Amino acid sequence: MTPIVIVKNLSKTYSSKLIALDDISLEISEGEILALLGPNGAGKTTLISTICGIVNPSSGKIFVDGFDAIKDYRDARRLIGLVPQELVLDSFETVLNTLRFSRGLFGKPRNDNYLKEVLKKLSLWDKRDSPIMTLSGGMKRRVLIAKALSHEPRVLFLDEPTAGVDVELRKDMWALVNSLRASGVTVILTTHYIEEAEAIADRVGVMNQGKMLLLSDKKTLLKKMGKKELKIELHDPITAIPESLSAYKLILSEQRTALLYSYDTSANRTGITKLLTDISKAGLILKDVSTRQSSLEDIFTTLLEEKK
Amino acid sequence: MNFSGIRAIYIYEMTRFFRTFFQSFISPIVSTSLYFVVFGTAIGSKIGTIDDVSYGAFIVPGLIMLNIMTQSTSFASFGIYLPKFVGTIFEILSAPINSFEIILGYVGAAVTKSLMIGVVVLITAHLFVDLTILHPFFMIVFLVLTCVSFSLFGFIIGVWAKNFDQVQMIPLLVLTPLVFLGGSFYSISMLPPIWQSISMFNPIFYLISGFRWSFFGTADVGIGLSLMAIAIFTCCCIGMITWIFKTGYRIKS
Known part of the structure; x- marks a missing residue:
């Protein structure tokens, strides 16, 4: 136009x-x-x-x-x-x-x-x-x-x-x-x-x-900038993220009952399938799985923080 | 030329004036009548004549000048100050209209309003005293030029003012004393020599003198000098307004 x-x-x-x-x-x-x-x-x-x-x-x-x-x-x-x-x-x-x-x-x-x-x-x-x-x-x-x-x-x-x-x-x-x-x-x-x-x-x-x-x-x-977050709720709380999952840069929730995984939606492979397999191999039992798309607000906040 | 824009400002300003029509016209009628009762009848009867003109008639040009100078200044200053104060000035500044057209709208309306006031005062005065205007053409020239120059002056005050006190300060504390001391109610020849010399530095004295000449054919100074004084004052105001719009002084950042 x-x-x-x-x-x-x-x-x-x-x-x-x-x-x-x-x-x-x-x-x-x-x-x-x-x-x-x-x-x-x-x-x-x-x-x-x-x-x-x-x-x-x-x-x-x-x-x-x-x-x-x-x-x-x-x-x-x-x-x-x-x-x-x-x-x-x-x-x-x-x-x-x-x-x-x-x-x-x-x-x-x-x-x-x-x-x-x-x-x-x-x-x-x-x-x-x-x-x-x-x-x-x-x-x-x-x-x-x-x-x-x-x-x-x-x-x-x-x-x-x-x-x-x-x-x-x-x-x-x-x-x-x-x-x-x-x-x-x-x-x-x-x-x-x-x-x-x-x-x-x-x-x-x-x-x-x-x-x-x-x-x-x-x-x-x-x-482009929107990250998606996968929330994996566990059946039982854990004290620490297993060593075998360190490559995924997971975050353990405050209650220690959920793992948070950030991934790029525009990437060829999100790594979700492999992550879920590795979680299972690590002996963790899943309770629920959900995703959240980052909003403009998140992008806006990130941008302002980056420029500081 | 944005004639439509000029017309819009002019009509807007005149509408604002007519919203307070009663107050706008009654006020000068009452004050003029009071001046005639106090100065014309009570004091005037003791004074007799000045330059073969009855005192009641003698003060008419000064009274008209007092009214149109203060009203022109007040109308134009409020005209531009109000949008600044309220914030509606953004519309004028963002419109396809130049500074000359803005002035034509605001000053044109202020001139019209003060001319109307001048005519009202003249008619009121005519009810109290017999008046013959010897030089009607020059009377109109002086009347219009005074309205224009003091409306321009008022526009400058409106732009300069940061609050309502400042809008009223110049007309009240500077203009009114200068009009009173400029021979509105007396001839300069009635003053002691030292005060006659001091009066010569009062620019309004020349305007009142010239305006009185147009009525009675007698004046404290020559008509040429009076016309020159008003021309210089008008040019100064135009110069100042040109500078204001060029720099955006207190209008545009």
Whole structure:
């Protein structure tokens, strides 16, 4: 797929000498959902703020659908919608008026039919004439999304869209993001929640201290870095792992009733068959066997620890 | 040119103004009426005329200037400070709109609002005193230029301010005293020589003098000097705003 956003060697150093972005390069394909993961201060918000024009880059280039985000900022920004993390809205304004304002600001002629569609999609049509201050937190977040969509952007940035929202609303938000992608919108979201990235993203970028530690297709990433763990429960507890099994680098559980075996799913041979045979030869009696796939969270934690 | 963006900011700002329509218009009407009761009737009757103009009429240009200078500054500073304070400024910064267009939207709305206030004060004044405007063209020129320059000034304050105290500090502690000491309610010739010299350093004195000339044909300084003063002030504000947007001062990191 053709990239709709290209970031080349982007760096940002604040006047306080803090390096918020350190030589970031990435390409985002049209129609994909990219999740940017990372701890607080990793540079996720600075990255999207720089692409959207809110923060001046120190060096590097940004292109949106081929338009230079600095030189051709009008063409580039028309294609972008941004939903900030905080619920920043004019409390006294009505829902429909705030959408009209956003659409006008981005140079689009008034089109109340389109805004009606957006509001209906976000279940806000009934609230169109309500002042924003009368809405719940979840509704306000949807108003922010509606504002970002009001000028028909092709790329939507969502900064921590589900931060501080309940599980039900989070799932609604995931469904919404998927429906946006279905309508052709490219979505880039930042999140703390690994399960969010795991549930909806096509690709995952892991950031820490202004650097992009990893950028990969989610499935490939899970396959490539995903270790599987085999848990072999024993009938009787043992005091130590038999010498004949030392080659398998087994771990004995705290209760001493289970052996844990890590293996690579992408390897030609996992060694499970031989392990089970050797366990039997060692005179151990099996009670149960189960496996566990490592999650993005495990990968994320491993990556951050590796870079320390 | 993003006309739609300019229009959006302008309409948004005007809507905010009309939300407090009653308060916006009643306040200058009441304060102007009070000025006329206190200065025009109570004190004015003891003063008589200044340059053959009744004291009640003499203070009208100063009253209009006092209102439009403080209101222009206040409207524009709050206009840009509020989105900064609330956080909605992100939308302006990420929109395909340049600094000139942003200023046209915010300052245009502030100018419109303060011009409306100026007209309201003029109409109110007309209820108390007989007024003849000798140079209506120059009166409008001064009125518009003052609204524009002080709206630009207010925009700078709004960008500079870090809290609501700072937004109000300059209009209250700097502007209002300068307007009062700039000959709003007296002719500079009524002051002792030393204070006449000191008044010459007050830039607002030149604006009030020029504006009064457009009403009565008499002024403390020449009309050219007054026009030059307002032109210099406007240029300084434009220069400052250009610098703000170039550097992103307190708007963009």
